[in-house]
Each structure stands twice: as structure tokens, then as C-alpha cells.
Amino acid sequence: DTGVSQNPRHKITKRGQNVTFRCDPISEHNRLYWYRQTLGQGPEFLTYFQNEAQLEKSRLLSDRFSAERPKGSFSTLEIQRTEQGDSAMYLCASSLTGVFYEQYFGPGTRLTVT
Amino acid sequence: AQSVTQLGSHVSVSEGALVLLRCNYSSSVPPYLFWYVQYPNQGLQLLLKYTTGATLVKGINGFEAEFKKSETSFHLTKPSAHMSDAAEYFCAVSERGNQGGKLIFGQGTELSVKP
Numbered sequence: 701d702t703g704v705s706q707n708p709r710h711k712i713t714k715r716g717q718n719v720t721f722r723c724d725p726i727s728e729h730n731r732l733y734w735y736r737q738t739l740g741q742g743p744e745f746l747t748y749f750q751n752e753a754q755l756e757k758s759r760l761l762s763d764r765f766s767a768e769r770p771k772g773s774f775s776t777l778e779i780q781r782t783e784q785g786d787s788a789m790y791l792c793a794s795s796l797t798g799v800f801y802e803q804y805f806g807p808g809t810r811l812t813v814t
Numbered sequence: 815a816q817s818v819t820q821l822g823s824h825v826s827v828s829e830g831a832l833v834l835l836r837c838n839y840s841s842s843v844p845p846y847l848f849w850y851v852q853y854p855n856q857g858l859q860l861l862l863k864y865t866t867g868a869t870l871v872k873g874i875n876g877f878e879a880e881f882k883k884s885e886t887s888f889h890l891t892k893p894s895a896h897m898s899d900a901a902e903y904f905c906a907v908s909e910r911g912n913q914g915g916k917l918i919f920g921q922g923t924e925l926s927v928k929p
Binding site: 704731733735740741742743744745748750755756791793795801802803805806807808 | 818823850855856857858859860863904906914915916917918919920921922
């Protein structure tokens, strides 16, 4: 069990550029979640996958955001045409199926849009 | 809609003193309840959770929390604070019956421990 990993850990980009983040969950976990955390706030749910199926998306996930989880393994979160308001920590978590199971969080990717 | 309120964005205690971090939730039915801790530049780690059964739950590092349905509260306590407890603490809920299990977090409470 190597834990949830996220890459890159930090990303600085200029407004209008596209960025992509990767999350590698714990290998046997079939659920994967994305959250966004801004300074001084708690994480906010963005979306989640069960295996390769994206089952729920928050209204926070605008059309500029897209997430994939091909083959039910790693996941990517892409932000197109970044805006300064996208600056945040993007957290990934994974779990086994069922609300009784703990969500294990990765260290996050900190995005700064200049 | 569910929501979580953590009273006090910053709490400061002396080493050895009682730690009390407050959490109240709003939900039409009692949700599943969680406390997470976040150290600087790290992800969140689960301290404890309440899903069913005994309302007083014990977690890691000497923390415990009590679910009080009548007060819609899930306050986190620790009898004696250590310097290593300094961190950000988040209360979270998950909707009972929501098979997705997404978490709704409070805004967090930063705990400082003075020597």
C-alpha cells in the first residue's frame, strides 16, 4: 500500500493555459474522488468515479473542467483556459465501495494561475 | 442540503490542556460523520468516524468525538494537547443513503498548541 499519489505537487501557469493533473489511487480502491480546497476553506467535492464510470459531478465543475479515469486506474483532471479563480489545492482521494470505507487522500496539487 | 459548521476558525490551547473543537451539521437525517486532520503541505488523514452504533467514538492520537443527535453536533476532544497536535482539523459529513459517499466539509479549525 503506497498510498494515493498526485502529480505534479505544484503547478504555476499563466491565465488561459490548459493544465492537467494526475492521481494514482491505492491499487485495490475502485472509487476515486476529486476535491478542491481554497485557502482557509475546507475541501469541496468536484466529482467521483466508480471504476471507470464518472457517477457524480458538482456544479462547481464548469465546462472548462474535465476528469477521466480510463480503465478504472489512475485519473486525470484537466482545466482548460485557466482563470485566476482556479488557483487552489486539488485533492484526490480513493476508497473501497461503500460509505463505511475511509477515503484516503493524496498530498494534493497546488495550482497557481498568474 | 447538508452543511457543516465549525465554530472557531482558530483555537489555541496550552500543552497538556483539553482540546475541544466544535462541529455542528445540518441534515434532514443524521449523516455519517468524520473528523480529518491536515498537516501543512499534506493531504487529509482520518482521525475518526461515526457511522452507526456507539455514539462516542475513539480515534487515533487520543482523539474522540461524540455524536449528539439532539444537538446535531459531533465535537472533537482530546484530554491533553501535545505540540504535535498543531494542525488544521476538518469536520465532514456524508449523506446516509448516498451510495457515492462524497464528503461535505466544514471550513476547518486551526489548532495551535502553546508550550
